[in-house]
Amino acid sequence: MATVTATSDRVSSGPVGGGLPRKLVYYSLLTLFALFFLLPLVWMFVTAIKPFAEWVTPNWIPKNPTLQNFRDIFVDPTLPVRRWFFNSLAISILTTVLTLAVDAVAAYAYARMEFRGRNLLFGLLLATLVMPGIMFLVPNFLTVARLGWLGTYQGVIAPGLAGVFGVFFLRQFFQGIPKELEEAALIDGAGIWTTFLRVVLPLASGALATLGIITFMAAWNEFLWALLILGNEREMLTLPVGLATLQGQYNFDYGKLMAGAAVTTLPVLILYIFLQRYIVQSVAMTGLKG
Amino acid sequence: MATTPQVKAGDVATPSTGVQRRGFNLMPYLFILPHFIFFGTFLLWPFFYGIYISLFDFDFLRPEYRPFVGLRNYQNLFSRESIQFTDFWRSIRNTGAFVFWSVPPLVVIALLLAVLLNGRFRGRNFFRALYFAPYALSVTVAALLWWWIFQPSGMVNQLLGRLGLGQPQWLSEMPWAWVAITVATVWWTIGFNTVIFLAALQEIPESLYEAASIDGANPVQQFFAITIPMLRPVLVFVITITLLASANLFGQPYLMTQGGPLQQTESIMMRIYSEGILQNRMGSAAAMSVMVAAILLILTVLNFRIFGRGDQS
Numbered sequence: 001m002a003t004v005t006a007t008s009d010r011v012s013s014g015p016v017g018g019g020l021p022r023k024l025v026y027y028s029l030l031t032l033f034a035l036f037f038l039l040p041l042v043w044m045f046v047t048a049i050k051p052f053a054e055w056v057t058p059n060w061i062p063k064n065p066t067l068q069n070f071r072d073i074f075v076d077p078t079l080p081v082r083r084w085f086f087n088s089l090a091i092s093i094l095t096t097v098l099t100l101a102v103d104a105v106a107a108y109a110y111a112r113m114e115f116r117g118r119n120l121l122f123g124l125l126l127a128t129l130v131m132p133g134i135m136f137l138v139p140n141f142l143t144v145a146r147l148g149w150l151g152t153y154q155g156v157i158a159p160g161l162a163g164v165f166g167v168f169f170l171r172q173f174f175q176g177i178p179k180e181l182e183e184a185a186l187i188d189g190a191g192i193w194t195t196f197l198r199v200v201l202p203l204a205s206g207a208l209a210t211l212g213i214i215t216f217m218a219a220w221n222e223f224l225w226a227l228l229i230l231g232n233e234r235e236m237l238t239l240p241v242g243l244a245t246l247q248g249q250y251n252f253d254y255g256k257l258m259a260g261a262a263v264t265t266l267p268v269l270i271l272y273i274f275l276q277r278y279i280v281q282s283v284a285m286t287g288l289k290g
Numbered sequence: 291m292a293t294t295p296q297v298k299a300g301d302v303a304t305p306s307t308g309v310q311r312r313g314f315n316l317m318p319y320l321f322i323l324p325h326f327i328f329f330g331t332f333l334l335w336p337f338f339y340g341i342y343i344s345l346f347d348f349d350f351l352r353p354e355y356r357p358f359v360g361l362r363n364y365q366n367l368f369s370r371e372s373i374q375f376t377d378f379w380r381s382i383r384n385t386g387a388f389v390f391w392s393v394p395p396l397v398v399i400a401l402l403l404a405v406l407l408n409g410r411f412r413g414r415n416f417f418r419a420l421y422f423a424p425y426a427l428s429v430t431v432a433a434l435l436w437w438w439i440f441q442p443s444g445m446v447n448q449l450l451g452r453l454g455l456g457q458p459q460w461l462s463e464m465p466w467a468w469v470a471i472t473v474a475t476v477w478w479t480i481g482f483n484t485v486i487f488l489a490a491l492q493e494i495p496e497s498l499y500e501a502a503s504i505d506g507a508n509p510v511q512q513f514f515a516i517t518i519p520m521l522r523p524v525l526v527f528v529i530t531i532t533l534l535a536s537a538n539l540f541g542q543p544y545l546m547t548q549g550g551p552l553q554q555t556e557s558i559m560m561r562i563y564s565e566g567i568l569q570n571r572m573g574s575a576a577a578m579s580v581m582v583a584a585i586l587l588i589l590t591v592l593n594f595r596i597f598g599r600g601d602q603s
Contacts, residue, residue, distance in 0.1 A: 029406060034420045040477065041423070043445060044435050056443045102324045109321035121322065128333045132586040134538060134559065138566045138576045139336035139343060145350065162332035167325060192317055221428035223541050224559070228567060240430040244545060247434060254438055261431045272426040276419040279426070283482060284489030 044265070047258040055254045069259035078249070080235055081263065084242040087153075087230075088220055089267075091238060095157050095219040096212050102161055104208065107170035108196055112182070125164045141228055151233035156226050160219065166211050169285075173207040174200065210282040213275050217268050239264040340576050348573035363577035374565070374574055380553060381561035382582075388557065389536045392472050396532045397525075400480050404487030405517070418488065422481035429478070429541035436474035437461065437546045461547050467555045471542045478542075479535065483528050490524040491517070526597045530590055537586055558582055 047055065048069055050062045074081050109115070110122050140159050149155030177200065185195040201208070223240045230236045237245065246260045272279060347359050366372035367379075407418050424432060439445045440460035447457040458466045494517065502512045518525070540559040543549055549556030556564075558578070566575025 023411075026406075026409070026411065030417050033403060033406070034417055037421055037424055037477065037481070040435055040439060043439065044431075047438065058445065058448045102328065106322045106325035109318045113315075113318035113321065115315065115318035118318070121326070124334065125329065128329075128337075130587065130590060131333075131337060132534060132537075132583040134562065134579050134586070135340050135583040136333065136336045137562065138572055138579055139339040140332055141567065142343065142350065142572065143331065143336065143339070158328060159332040161325070161328040162330075164329065164333070217426060221426075223429045224563075228563075240428040243428075243430045243434065247437075247545060252441075254441070257434060258438065261434050265427055265431050268426050268428075269423075272419075272423060276422070277415065280418060280422055280485050283422070283485045 041265075044258050044261055047254055048262045050255055052255060069255040070263070073246070073256050073260055073263070079242075079246065080237075081239075081242065081260070083235055084237050084239045085263070087236060088238040088240075088264075091153055091156055091226075092216050092219040094153065095160050096216045098157065098161055099163070099166055099215045100208055100212055103166035103211070104170055104201065104204070105196070107167045108174055108200060110167065111171045111174035112179075113192075125167060128164060137224075137228070144229055149229070151230055151236050153236075155229040156222070156238075157219075159225065160222075166215065169211055169282075170204065170207060173204055177203055210278050213271070213279055214282050217271065217279070220268050341580055343573055344576035344580050346573045348576070349570050350572050351570055359573065363574045364581070366574065367577065367581060374578075377553070377556075377561055377565075378578060381556050381558045384554065384556055385537055385539060385558040388468065388471070388539055389533060391468065392475055392536045393529065393532050395472070395476055396480055396483055396536070397529055399476070400483035400528070401487050401521075401525075403480070403484045404491055405513070407484070407488050408491045418485065422485055424478050425481045427478065430545060432478040433474060433542045433545035436470060436477070436542075440470040440546070462551050464551060464554055467547045467551065471539075471546055471555060474542050474546065475536070475539070483532060486524060486528055487521070490521055494520045522597070526594060529597060530593050533589060533593065534586060537582075537589075 042060070046060060046062065049065045049067065050057075050059075051064050051066045051068060054062055054064070073079055110118065136159075144150060144155045144159070147155075149158070181199055181203070182195050185199045186192070190198065220238075221240060222238070223244070226238045226241045227244065230238065230241060234245075243257075243260045243264050246257060250256050344363050345358060345360060347355075347357050347363075349355065366374045369375060403421060407414060407421070441447075442457070442459055444460075446460065450457050460466045460470045498516050498520070499512055502516055507515060538559055539557040540563070543555045543557055544560060547555045549560055562575050562578050562582075565578060566572045
């Protein structure tokens, strides 16, 4: 084989140059894995639109598809699903906007400005990367409790703004912008703040969008911390936490549970389908830097 | 690092660009201040505060009773008579077992998937997006979905039934409960590792493979002689983050097995949650956290030492 397809011989070059049988094997493998990742998701949506009588039947196509499960969870007075949806949306949007604002200005200072203590402070930021997150759970819970923020949006949002990933990510990007652009603006008499807002930020819109998307998705999906802070305030739950309580309430009511899962999933799934290229690229970047 | 930071910081502060030279400049500090307030409150301070709490009998609901107990919370973790002993070490063993069984597939299969995706074929981005898609879900959704699939009457057992095979109670029998949790975890998170590996594979210069090809190396030889060595830094990174992620296991057993049967899938994260938040023994929970963090830190360092040999980055 090595001699036949000499040019495409690298392990990773796939079916290029390969004959039809090789291509077939290749695509079969790809498809097999694709099914493993895709089918459970499909099964979730299929179960969600099945009527009670069909839940435990193995059909992939429901005989009598219905939206009853969705209607049930939305009208159940003990389940403030609409409120949860709103909470999730509010928390995710606020987290995203605030993270971008806070991280962008900090990243710009760390990337471009000279100041006493810069390396020490940046070293501190770096050092927290190796600290296992498990250490912060109990003390941060107590801090949030002492601030009177249990059961509030800010209780969920504020600790997230401490993260250092966004600062590193944007700093890296800012360092890649040619300095001349900023210097020209400064010479023209613009202040450093104006330069940052008018020159640097527009150039960074792609990086900001990427950070924004992954921040939004992480905030939308957050479970443990949201459970800790909001767990006792039913009205304040986010969808993922609410979904967990749904499991306690509906027990083995699979159709309704999968409808709840579908409602929780749809917003991020739609976001993902449209923006997958940026999302995947941003993840790829985190690895290359490590 | 502890001895010389002042000196280093002073060196750096000597301005080299002409832009903002004169005197003390407040501007940079104003720029970093908003982030630093949150960073200080929720990442720097809790590091010390957590250790401080672990030295007290700290009941969140009884602020008037908060005696200093020294190292007793730590001693309890090592004393057979304490109420913490059995639960704590069981959850450590459980989490250790999960790390042991979940990290190899999460790394090895991810690497194979990345190699598979690294060909120049039509639809690569499509497949890549598909493989990564489950990672976009909340752990609640992923866990609940697999909880449903592994139900006694769920899809897996229906499939096994039709094949005439045995149908275990996946979520309430050992070791099947761990199998179910591991499968759910692999499904949910392996796309992340795959994407990182894929990006790293694309950085490897084509010329290396061409040279090896000319020398007569077959694809498998090339994989071990070129791909693996070139990937080493990324491999260490991926192993480390996967190890830490697996050690932080919480949502999957919380939702799929509630830690059962008989607390045999209760992870250390669940134990700390239960001890600190549900039972209000926060001093003890903080001591557990410090212990676990120390273990993880040691594992991380070991990992870099063992797998990172000769690595410059």
